[in-house]
Amino acid sequence: MIHKATELIINTFDEHSVKYRVTEVGDASMVEAGFEVEAGPEVIVRYISNDEDNDVAVRIFGLMHKIPSAKRVDVMEACNTLSAKIRFFKFYLDSNSNVNVEADLPVRTDDECVGECCFELFVRIMSILENEYHILAEALYGAATTSKRGPIEMLRILQELRDKPLVVNGDMN
Numbered sequence: 001m002i003h004k005a006t007e008l009i010i011n012t013f014d015e016h017s018v019k020y021r022v023t024e025v026g027d028a029s030m031v032e033a034g035f036e037v038e039a040g041p042e043v044i045v046r047y048i049s050n051d052e053d054n055d056v057a058v059r060i061f062g063l064m065h066k067i068p069s070a071k072r073v074d075v076m077e078a079c080n081t082l083s084a085k086i087r088f089f090k091f092y093l094d095s096n097s098n099v100n101v102e103a104d105l106p107v108r109t110d111d112e113c114v115g116e117c118c119f120e121l122f123v124r125i126m127s128i129l130e131n132e133y134h135i136l137a138e139a140l141y142g143a144a145t146t147s148k149r150g151p152i153e154m155l156r157i158l159q160e161l162r163d164k165p166l167v168v169n170g171d172m173n
Contacts, residue, residue, distance in 0.1 A: 002029045003049035005056050005105075005114050012115025018122065027051075031118075035126050039162050040133045045125060047118050054114050055107035058121055063091075063129075064099040064136060071140050075099060078139035086128055088121065091136075099136060101125065137161075 006022065006029040013020050013033065020033040031047040041063065048057040067075045072093065079091040079099060089103050105117055141157070 004052050005049040005054050006031055008111060008114040009047050009118045012119050016119055033122055037129045037133050041165055043129060045122055053107045054105060054109040056105040056118060058103040060101040062098045063101055067097040074139040078135045081135055082132060
């Protein structure tokens with residue numbers, strides 16, 4: 001069943017020409033919209049509605065996957081830095097060592113605002129990740145690129161990351 005908030009988001013995304021797909025999982029309906037971060041991953045933002053209220057869960061699962069145990073503290077510190085710096089979104093490392101991002105709309109969000117709020121959050125997270133993703137990347141790759149590697153090796157690694165970015169959940173077309 002497609003919930004009311006999902007319909008409101010769909011209508012607004014159509015007005016703003018945002019590409020998306022709608023899925024249903026159990027009792028939840030979900031709008032998924034994606035974008036690519038330059039020299040970073042493809043990001044899928046999920047707007048999840050579980051009932052007829054307007055408390056939409058906004059989630060990015062697996063912004064980074066399977067963080068090695070040796071890098072967990074560095075990545076958690078990067079998540080803390082981003083969470084302190086960025087309003088509206090929380091960055092965290094989950095129990096599966098994946099970096100996730102989340103925000104929520106209040107249950108009493110007015111019907112006329114739900115779609116526009118979700119669109120604004122979409123635009124904001126695109127800008128945030130375009131400008132701040134490097135904080136996570138530096139936490140994960142920083143020490144590896146500075147230890148005993150010369151500039152040529154560092155350039156090769158950066159080019160490889162550019163040419164083979166992380167892909168999350170496939171293509172959005």
